[in-house]
Amino acid sequence: MDHTTLGRTGVRVSVMGLGCGGPSRLGQSYGNSETDSVEIVRAALAHGVTFFDTSEAYGTEEILGRGLRGERRESVVISTKMSSWNGDAPASRVRAALEDSLRRLGTDYVDVYHIHGLASSRYAHAVAELVPEMLKLRDEGKLRFIGVTETFSSDPGHEMLQQAVQDDCWDIIMVGFNILNQSARERVFATTREKDIGVLIMFAVRRALRDPANLREALADLSERRLVEPDATSGDGALDFLIHDGGATSLQDAAYRFCRYEPGVHVVLSGTGDALHLESNAASLGRPPLREEDTARLREMFARVDDVSGN
Numbered sequence: 001m002d003h004t005t006l007g008r009t010g011v012r013v014s015v016m017g018l019g020c021g022g023p024s025r026l027g028q029s030y031g032n033s034e035t036d037s038v039e040i041v042r043a044a045l046a047h048g049v050t051f052f053d054t055s056e057a058y059g060t061e062e063i064l065g066r067g068l069r070g071e072r073r074e075s076v077v078i079s080t081k082m083s084s085w086n087g088d089a090p091a092s093r094v095r096a097a098l099e100d101s102l103r104r105l106g107t108d109y110v111d112v113y114h115i116h117g118l119a120s121s122r123y124a125h126a127v128a129e130l131v132p133e134m135l136k137l138r139d140e141g142k143l144r145f146i147g148v149t150e151t152f153s154s155d156p157g158h159e160m161l162q163q164a165v166q167d168d169c170w171d172i173i174m175v176g177f178n179i180l181n182q183s184a185r186e187r188v189f190a191t192t193r194e195k196d197i198g199v200l201i202m203f204a205v206r207r208a209l210r211d212p213a214n215l216r217e218a219l220a221d222l223s224e225r226r227l228v229e230p231d232a233t234s235g236d237g238a239l240d241f242l243i244h245d246g247g248a249t250s251l252q253d254a255a256y257r258f259c260r261y262e263p264g265v266h267v268v269l270s271g272t273g274d275a276l277h278l279e280s281n282a283a284s285l286g287r288p289p290l291r292e293e294d295t296a297r298l299r300e301m302f303a304r305v306d307d308v309s310g311n
């Protein structure tokens with residue numbers, strides 16, 4: 001597993017992060033037992049993953065805590081989140097939520113504490129009320145770095161993060177980025193690169209890129225709305241050009257590698273409850289960039305798309 005420095009935090013992390021949410025929630029969404037999900041965390045550690053992302057909303061903090069038990073605390077980076085979609089939370093909610101997360105995770109600090117799924121309309125409240133409390137908790141040693149994540153499905157053009165990257169309080173952001181919607185390149189990464197903000201990627205595969213039928217549907221929609229060239233994206237094999245000797249081994253392999261080598265990206269989260277997917281995704285994130293011609297073609301094909309998430 002390759003490692004990188006998470007922007008100005010200076011923390012060394014694996015380039016692959018295990019996402020404990022998303023459609024899988026470590027397989028909890030489709031019937032994995034808790035023991036199976038703990039095994040996924042153990043398997044990720046065995047593949048060299050050191051970055052783990054969860055949230056109070058996922059129902060996987062306890063599982064993650066169990067999976068990491070016995071590891072040296074400093075050898076892993078734990079990221080979790082406080083939900084932000086139930087109205088403007090009072091500052092006191094931050095402390096209570098973090099204390100609950102620490103208890104479920106079985107640790108006395110988290111490395112990254114995010115405001116989860118922050119809408120642009122709640123951004124000003126978060127900065128005025130929640131961030132000062134997060135900074136207090138940081139000073140008390142209960143969290144190391146503060147972060148914010150967007151709701152990519154309802155904010156695919158990054159309205160909230162375009163505000164956030166202008167402020168200096170966020171050490172880390174989590175952003176939706178994938179082959180279909182590359183709009184974060186100009187709107188978000190241009191500034192995070194300048195300010196050296198740590199960048200975590202979600203939605204690299206999600207639903208559209210894990211399944212040919214979903215992809216076909218997503219491309220048909222983009223084509224109908226003239227956001228992509230109909231000729232280039234019609235039919236079943238619109239992205240098959242990526243798969244060849246010296247290129248990607250599968251659509252998912254292409255999807256993760258495309259994200260990993262985007263300038264400004266530090267960690268690509270992979271959310272899975274399937275041990276074979278985990279193994280194959282760890283291998284993908286260890287492979288070199290896609291061929292330059294293939295990446296250039298993807299940039300051109302989807303240059304105008306900024307309103308889908310791939311969910």
Ligand SMILES: NC(=O)c1ccc[n+]([C@@H]2O[C@H](COP(=O)([O-])OP(=O)(O)OC[C@H]3O[C@@H](n4cnc5c(N)ncnc54)[C@H](OP(=O)(O)O)[C@@H]3O)[C@@H](O)[C@H]2O)c1
Nearest residue numbers: 019020021022024149202203204205206210270271272273
């Ligand atoms: N707003 C937010 O803060 C927010 C929102 C969304 C996600 N996140 C975080 O970001 C993480 C990553 O997002 P995500 O979970 O959507 O990740 P993802 O890795 O883009 O997609 C996960 C989906 O792809 C499937 N998959 C994974 N590897 C595959 C493979 N090799 N072949 C076929 N299917 C594969 C998974 O199902 P299987 O279980 O079958 O592998 C799952 O349905 C989440 O887990 C969560 O930690 C944060």
